[in-house]
Amino acid sequence: MRATVDKFDMQNFIQELGEVNRKLIKGTETLTGIDEIDVGTAPKELVYEEDKLKLYHYKQEGSVTCRTPVLIVYALVNRQYMLDIQPDRSIVRNLLQRGMDLYIIDWGYPTKADMYLTLDDYISGYLDNCVDVIRKRATQEKINLMGICQGGTFCGIYSSLYPEKVANLVTLVAPFDFSTNDGLLFSWSRHMNVDALVDTYRVIPGDFLNSGFLMLMPYTLNIRKYVDMLNVVEDKEKLLNFLRMEKWIFDSPGQAGECFRQFLKDCYQDNKLAKGELKIGDRVVDLKNITMPLLNIYASADHLVPPAASKPLNDLVGSEDKTLYEFKGGHIGVFVGSKSQKELAPTISKWLHDRTQDQTTKKIVETNAIPAKAKSKGVRKAAGKNNR
Amino acid sequence: MESSKNYFDNWLKSQELAFGTLTEMTQKFQQALQGFGGSSGAMQGFGGFQELYTSWTTSVLNAMQNSGNADIPFVKELLGKTLTGSNAYLKLYEIWTLFSKTIQDSVASPDFYKTMSDPAKYKEILDRIFGFDPTATFRITEQALKLFETLAGSSQGFTKTWMDASDKTLKSFPHMMGGHPEEFMKIFHTLFSAFDSTAGRAFHVPAVGKDREKIELVLRSLDDLSVYLARKTEYEHMMYVTGIGAFEKVIATVADKVSKGEEVKRFDEFFDVWIDVNENTYYTLFQTEDFSKKQGALLDAAVNVRQHFFKLMELYLFDFPIVVRSEMDDLYKTVYDLKRKVRNLEKQIEEVRA
Numbered sequence: 231m232r233a234t235v236d237k238f239d240m241q242n243f244i245q246e247l248g249e250v251n252r253k254l255i256k257g258t259e260t261l262t263g264i265d266e267i268d269v270g271t272a273p274k275e276l277v278y279e280e281d282k283l284k285l286y287h288y289k290q291e292g293s294v295t296c297r298t299p300v301l302i303v304y305a306l307v308n309r310q311y312m313l314d315i316q317p318d319r320s321i322v323r324n325l326l327q328r329g330m331d332l333y334i335i336d337w338g339y340p341t342k343a344d345m346y347l348t349l350d351d352y353i354s355g356y357l358d359n360c361v362d363v364i365r366k367r368a369t370q371e372k373i374n375l376m377g378i379c380q381g382g383t384f385c386g387i388y389s390s391l392y393p394e395k396v397a398n399l400v401t402l403v404a405p406f407d408f409s410t411n412d413g414l415l416f417s418w419s420r421h422m423n424v425d426a427l428v429d430t431y432r433v434i435p436g437d438f439l440n441s442g443f444l445m446l447m448p449y450t451l452n453i454r455k456y457v458d459m460l461n462v463v464e465d466k467e468k469l470l471n472f473l474r475m476e477k478w479i480f481d482s483p484g485q486a487g488e489c490f491r492q493f494l495k496d497c498y499q500d501n502k503l504a505k506g507e508l509k510i511g512d513r514v515v516d517l518k519n520i521t522m523p524l525l526n527i528y529a530s531a532d533h534l535v536p537p538a539a540s541k542p543l544n545d546l547v548g549s550e551d552k553t554l555y556e557f558k559g560g561h562i563g564v565f566v567g568s569k570s571q572k573e574l575a576p577t578i579s580k581w582l583h584d585r586t587q588d589q590t591t592k593k594i595v596e597t598n599a600i601p602a603k604a605k606s607k608g609v610r611k612a613a614g615k616n617n618r
Numbered sequence: 619m620e621s622s623k624n625y626f627d628n629w630l631k632s633q634e635l636a637f638g639t640l641t642e643m644t645q646k647f648q649q650a651l652q653g654f655g656g657s658s659g660a661m662q663g664f665g666g667f668q669e670l671y672t673s674w675t676t677s678v679l680n681a682m683q684n685s686g687n688a689d690i691p692f693v694k695e696l697l698g699k700t701l702t703g704s705n706a707y708l709k710l711y712e713i714w715t716l717f718s719k720t721i722q723d724s725v726a727s728p729d730f731y732k733t734m735s736d737p738a739k740y741k742e743i744l745d746r747i748f749g750f751d752p753t754a755t756f757r758i759t760e761q762a763l764k765l766f767e768t769l770a771g772s773s774q775g776f777t778k779t780w781m782d783a784s785d786k787t788l789k790s791f792p793h794m795m796g797g798h799p800e801e802f803m804k805i806f807h808t809l810f811s812a813f814d815s816t817a818g819r820a821f822h823v824p825a826v827g828k829d830r831e832k833i834e835l836v837l838r839s840l841d842d843l844s845v846y847l848a849r850k851t852e853y854e855h856m857m858y859v860t861g862i863g864a865f866e867k868v869i870a871t872v873a874d875k876v877s878k879g880e881e882v883k884r885f886d887e888f889f890d891v892w893i894d895v896n897e898n899t900y901y902t903l904f905q906t907e908d909f910s911k912k913q914g915a916l917l918d919a920a921v922n923v924r925q926h927f928f929k930l931m932e933l934y935l936f937d938f939p940i941v942v943r944s945e946m947d948d949l950y951k952t953v954y955d956l957k958r959k960v961r962n963l964e965k966q967i968e969e970v971r972a
Contacts, residue, residue, distance in 0.1 A: 281957075342946065342950060343950050343953065345947075345950060346950060346951055346954040347954070351958070355958075355961060411905075414901075414904050414905065417905070417907070417910050418904075418910050418913060418914070420910065420914075421907075421910040421911045421913065421914030421915075422914050422917060422918075423914065423917070423918040423921070426918055426921045426922060426925070427917065427921050429925065430921040430924050430925045430928070431921075432947070441749075445904070446904075447897060447901075448747050448748060448897075448900060449747065449892075449893045449896045449897045449900070450893065450897055452746075452747050453747065453893070454893050457889070
């Protein structure tokens, strides 16, 4: 078959090259004119620190309408400021505006001095200490926990070990059933010699983990992303949005070896958490001990923590009041997408307000509200197109 | 007294030499391993394409990188990625140029387009994306041999066979660079046979003498290295074969569009097809258990080599008045245990107070 392209014009090449050229120059001009890539700017106060961990309390400029404080627990991988990446894409600011009293943990950057830290140290040590500090400050027996990704898994484990300290549990894109083959990280980790890796490095370098994340979509993340960046370089604000995300992606703390070893082997390889066989210190974790209200949010197009890893939590817990919520989007979209700001923050806020006894009467404007005390395992599907 | 001074001088020199070689080897190994799996080595400079244009943009970006606000490490890093990313883009552009000419005045047949592509150039793109450094393997081997010679002496005749094998390997290198992934397997067999008949044999013979422990560890490292090379070869072979298969699919897709009368005039359109087809093809590969196993085996082999290098370095450093890694590990463990005890005691006190 013969196909002649009559309209082919060699001038296209020159134009295209010239265009790329121009963008490169403009881009470098814009880039070098940027002094600082500001992230995590919501005002906050350091209220507790232990080793490398820091606990912050966000300043509430309005009135607190949900009196039970919420502790946000992010993953050990990457940094917690993703939740406040920029003022107009900040789940933190959004929740503050809705009357929440927020605390957040910054796990810090482990060094080799932290190589022996175990899951027990993180959960029954650091996390428990933070919870106690907040309980004391708020003079309350129980607080709300909101865990994201691996931080959600930690919160689930914590809530099963210390249910008497947790009023409500919110998990976002958190893995609990690791037996799935839906996510590449899950299948890849099964053939990883974790012992050799930890014994060699002691603290697993953040770059090593990043290499794994980049391999999930090597062409998009190594080339397309930077080529696409050229389309926004002339707009300083758009470029800053890109840069903030880029900064976050490569701001990856190392992982304390012993904790990494146990998390990978017991969870990713042996699925002990879902099987009820995971031991933290000398205690076996039974997710049925989670009896407080649960809001479990997963992302339908999550390629890091697939729905199949998150959704089973609702069947594993002992809670009567449990809600499974589907967010139409990807893992990162949950925190920074515009849909997330419009949909997720109001949902979480309303869900927590509804379950907090001592709230004030301030009217909370909600969108996409979900039924109070939804006791079914049914999935509420969010509207809108895929976020990522 | 003089003779003992000479002895110690010579001993110190030989230690310095061995340590220097070890350090160099570790550095090269470090460079080689950086590429594995992606990020650090993945986006290093291309070069050689659209020379004038590329060198111009390179110098502009380099100048930016080395001046003004680019002192901020993050901006500098991003400029580096932009620079190499744009080079990858331009590299693909050259291939596209060939296609476009073909589209302009030729037959829209996949087989015809296939002849237009340059596998060597295409392999460079794959190397950049996945962070492969084809020369790293040989640099490591060469350094390992130097270290072995320093420690055990060349009189044992082990190194000549390896050197011959490396020579053969280097001769087949241009062919491999020409887009013949099967050459990787040949290279591995040549090197492995050489290893098996020399250092591999020695590995099973107990070493004796003052440096017995060091020699055994070097031999073990060489053994680990041979396993690492095998795994790396297997892994890269799989990635190249997949990449070439994906590129054929790209060609077929473009040819199909042209045959249907659809225009693929702009490079962006070609680029989109190229990204999507490659991403899908590799995703299919990544989902297989075979890939997971090969990747896991490669990682395992890489950390084994690294682990034995670390031990070897410790053995050499032990003679110097500095703290070594295992000693620091002990210290960290003691501090860790003490902290735990303090934390538990504090909690107990809190409970008693409450």
